[in-house]
Amino acid sequence: MLNRSRQILSEPLRLQCCRYLASDQKPTPPRTLITGSLGQLGLTLAKEMRSRYGRERVVCTDIRKPPKIVLQSGPYRYANILNKSGLEEILVEHRIDQVVHFSALLSAIGEQNVTLALQVNIEGFHNIIDLCKIHELKLFCPSTIGAFGPETPKNPTPDLTLQRPKTIYGVSKVYMELLGEYYHHRYGLDFRSARFPGIISATTPGGGTTDYAVQIFYDAIESGHHECFLEPNTRLPMMYISDCIQSVVQMMECPAEELTQRTYNIAAFSFTPAEIVAEVQKYVPLTVEYKVDKTRQKIASTWPEVLEDKNARKDWGWDPQYTLEKMVPYMLQKVKSQLHSEQVIKDLF
Ligand SMILES: NC(=O)c1ccc[n+]([C@@H]2O[C@H](COP(=O)([O-])OP(=O)(O)OC[C@H]3O[C@@H](n4cnc5c(N)ncnc54)[C@H](O)[C@@H]3O)[C@@H](O)[C@H]2O)c1
Ligand SMILES: C[C@@H](O)[C@H](N)C(=O)O
Numbered sequence: 001m002l003n004r005s006r007q008i009l010s011e012p013l014r015l016q017c018c019r020y021l022a023s024d025q026k027p028t029p030p031r032t033l034i035t036g037s038l039g040q041l042g043l044t045l046a047k048e049m050r051s052r053y054g055r056e057r058v059v060c061t062d063i064r065k066p067p068k069i070v071l072q073s074g075p076y077r078y079a080n081i082l083n084k085s086g087l088e089e090i091l092v093e094h095r096i097d098q099v100v101h102f103s104a105l106l107s108a109i110g111e112q113n114v115t116l117a118l119q120v121n122i123e124g125f126h127n128i129i130d131l132c133k134i135h136e137l138k139l140f141c142p143s144t145i146g147a148f149g150p151e152t153p154k155n156p157t158p159d160l161t162l163q164r165p166k167t168i169y170g171v172s173k174v175y176m177e178l179l180g181e182y183y184h185h186r187y188g189l190d191f192r193s194a195r196f197p198g199i200i201s202a203t204t205p206g207g208g209t210t211d212y213a214v215q216i217f218y219d220a221i222e223s224g225h226h227e228c229f230l231e232p233n234t235r236l237p238m239m240y241i242s243d244c245i246q247s248v249v250q251m252m253e254c255p256a257e258e259l260t261q262r263t264y265n266i267a268a269f270s271f272t273p274a275e276i277v278a279e280v281q282k283y284v285p286l287t288v289e290y291k292v293d294k295t296r297q298k299i300a301s302t303w304p305e306v307l308e309d310k311n312a313r314k315d316w317g318w319d320p321q322y323t324l325e326k327m328v329p330y331m332l333q334k335v336k337s338q339l340h341s342e343q344v345i346k347d348l349f
Helices: 002-007 011-021 042-053 068-073 084-093 107-112 114-134 168-187 212-222 241-253 273-281 294-301 310-316 324-341 343-347
Strands: 032-035 058-062 076-078 098-101 138-140 191-196 198-200 225-228 236-240 263-265 269-271 287-290
Touching (some): 032 042, 042 058, 042 068, 114 138, 168 191, 198 241, 225 273, 236 241, 236 324, 263 310, 273 287
Parallel strands (some): 058 076, 138 191, 225 287
Antiparallel strands (some): 236 269
16 A cells, blocks of 8 residues: 555655655654544545554544444544534644544535534634644645535636635635635645545545435445436546545645645546446446436536646646546445445455
């Protein structure tokens, strides 16, 4: 895993990473805290970071009871991001150097509970960013294609453009981007953010508009039939989990002077439901029925089709490895193992 990760980094970044990997060289690897680590992305990132920096140097947190295997794999702490002093205690006790802030309510679930989304996505972020400022910690918080709206150019969508999202999720992410950049400008906080496409992994997602693109693999393996909640021609940017995790590591390890901006679009590939169905059908029999969910379709219709990521490629060597065609057989294999032997959670550690 470690070799693979290093292979795909650009030359300057690879040299930077080697500084963490060679035990006789300085500086020592960072101590990292991940919030919302039991969601779709957190444990995969924890596994990658632990392989690079050491098991005890990555502290997973969330408000949910973790599976036993998570407890066995390294430090895990209960941390509600709405409890600022509780968070501070953990940051101080573990002598944390950097935070990856994943806790959030995603687009579809946010529309079902706007008050809670405001609390988690905005108040929670206030707590995190203030603590990072006080304790001089580096902060990564992902943004999303959901930070754009219907007025945004859809194809391609540049880094700097109109952002008038129509979900509370999108509004809170634009606020997060702006506040992070303000704290960087005003206080020198080392804030970094990448706008993720919909992420596809065998770990199931937590209430987003792009979730169909994970569910389709479970349906293909379990029943051979998928009910799709988006229209067949809805094109959205997507990315495989391995590339997503690489983007976090690469961006966090990039020397500050190489970043020309603090929020970057990142892209891998885009597809429509009809296109992913056709790709899955190359490997397994699959029928599909389009039962469109009006709320999620309305959200998807306001999002970009293709993100422009030339600045991320130029500044910190962003170079995704997975295409739709390469990802589909991997996903089918992962989901099959997950269903038959809970292998995916084991794979994480
Ligand atoms: N998954 C994607 O497709 C995607 C795409 C773009 C951006 N992102 C961003 O990446 C981050 C991680 O996404 P994810 O898919 O893992 O999300 P997820 O919904 O799967 O997980 C979020 C986690 O936050 C935790 N959480 C909720 N309330 C909390 C609270 N009060 N205190 C602490 N933790 C709390 C939940 O328990 C959950 O484990 C989010 O910020 C999301 O906006 C994700
Ligand atoms: C796109 C992303 O932010 C998330 N998967 C959602 O659909 O809400």
